[in-house]
Amino acid sequence: MAQTFDDVQKLGKDGLDNAMKSMTAVTKGYQAIAAEVVDYAKKSFEDNSAAVEKIATLKSLDKVIELQSELAKGAYETAVARVTKINELYSALAKEAFKPYEGLFAKFAPAK
Incomplete structure (x- = not known):
């Protein structure tokens, strides 16, 4: 009985350790994503402000x-690059969040 209780206790501790590692990875991942989004918003605001100033100096329609066409093309390319980066961050977040459970899932996977 003592061995069974120790096994259950160890299983509970391992589960808690895995959950803490996973939550730490999720927290770090969301921090990285938030930093990327804030950086993109800041850069976008600065670029748009500079564009408005530049457009205001032009005399010809x-x-x-x-200029507006060039700016739109640049904004689109930047948006695609940032969305790709954010998607990569989400993918990395998922991988890191589930990494502590890989060993546990492997125990229950069907044998090949």
């Missing part, structure tokens, strides 16, 4: 349209 053709030049304004040309």
